Amino acid sequence: MEFFLKGKTIRLRSHLDKYLIADEDHETVLQHRNGLSRKARWTVEHVEGKTSLIRLKTYDGHYLAASEAPLLLGMTGKKVIQTHPKNLAVDPTVEWEPIRDGFQVKLKTFCGKFLRANGGPPPWRNTVTHDNPLQSKAQDWILWDVEEVEFKESDLLSDYLTSMSSFSSLSDELVVGSVLGSPVSIISIRSPKPSSKRIGMEFFNNAKAVRLRSHHDKYLLAEEDEESVTQDRNGSSKNARWTVEISSSSSPPNIIRLKSCYGKYLTASNQPFLLGMTGHKVLQTQPKRLDSSVEWEPIREGNHLKLKTRYGNFLRANGGLPPWRNSVTHDIPHRTATQDWILWSVDVVEIEVNSSKSMKPPHEPALEKADSIGSESSSPSSLSIKSGNFARQESSDSMVGSPPKVGGGRTIYYHIGGDNGNVEEAIEGQWITFKGNGVDELRQRLEEETGLDDVIVCSRSPLTGKLYPLKLQLPPNNATMHVVVVESSSRVAREFAKSGLL
Incomplete structure (x- = not known):
């Protein structure tokens, strides 16, 4: 329970390095890599008279609930949803028991099952259910990292811009303006973006051995x-x-x-x-x-x-x-x-x-x-x-960060695109050396490099600036290429499918 102090705002990160998200339809709960969104924030409430139980409330007042509806017919996993019960005190579906497991936690439902982050191909990918994992390889799927959310100006700005894009009321604008300043000064501040790579140097901060x-x-x-x-x-x-x-x-x-x-x-x-x-x-x-x-x-x-x-x-x-x-x-x-x-x-x-x-x-x-x-x-x-x-791997480059010499394969520079395929230019792109010509080969290599699942490799049109998915073969020469990697669950991928580009 030390992870869940009353009134604390937290994020829950799954073993897939994705966050528990309350979708805007006020019903769906899923996983997403964007932990900066307010949809990833959950406020902790303690259940009165039950010291070992908590409730988790979304940014707009709904509760995380373990429903009885199956995610897929014939399968064991049941849906986890957002709900707004009429009588909160007598509804056990919104009550969760945190069970510590090392530095992580498991969240147990009233019926003895656990909050589970699913992986694998669609329709399982990015879903959240409650279940008892029977396979050993799925034991990690019920483990969650708890991150305390510290509110900063950039967080409030992110909420402000989201509300503006949804035609929020003038009163909302005045509330945010009273914290950060006038609306004019707010727009000049930029919200931070997640890094394109999950750097692990924090494990070695001040470590000598x-x-x-x-x-x-x-x-x-x-x-x-x-x-x-x-x-x-x-x-x-x-x-x-x-x-x-x-x-x-x-x-x-x-x-x-x-x-x-x-x-x-x-x-x-x-x-x-x-x-x-x-x-x-x-x-x-x-x-x-x-x-x-x-x-x-x-x-x-x-x-x-x-x-x-x-x-x-x-x-x-x-x-x-x-x-x-x-x-x-x-x-x-x-x-x-x-x-x-x-x-x-x-x-x-x-x-x-x-x-x-x-x-x-x-x-x-x-x-x-x-x-x-x-x-x-x-x-x-x-x-x-x-x-x-003993033959050691030698580098002909004088610096690790410099791109390779073309000759042992082509140099592929890549960025990770957002939901709309947008790329944060402030983030430096990564590169790999690739010797093949097949797009499927390149896709698998980029999945290994980025840690993402089921990606689409795209190129940008030099005339219109729009993204389009690469198919079958890369150009036959070993010329340098610039690509954008997007997840197949993204909005731009759905647009590709509607347009018949996939």
């Missing part, structure tokens, strides 16, 4: 041979401790390096773990120069973290039978059953006394450009470590 705990409840361990990296349940060992360095090769800083107790860096090699398999070895190395093979990009996934290499793979804790058991590789999981294998929990074991670390990265040698092919010093096979030769 951390432990990384895998999905299997085992810790990332630097083995005593000063080369191997494995998993083990003993998190108290010095081998489970990794010193954090923030790279200065990106701005803002969103790249880290992790150094083992032996002074060697966690490294994404290009050696296959097993011949014929996709996973590559993760090792401890001490390179002569710090290149992209020792750099990891933290990406937040709820209360967990993914660590991404420069080449789009993720640090992965493997399970199963030997030789996979307790091994650590970097890979892109394609099976649903292994999606959680790239998720890590971060335990800070030592903090940086000087808090400026999060603002100023430590001094490091400048990243050098790769030497010529004929140079012996740059040859991967010439780098010797304890047990033999």
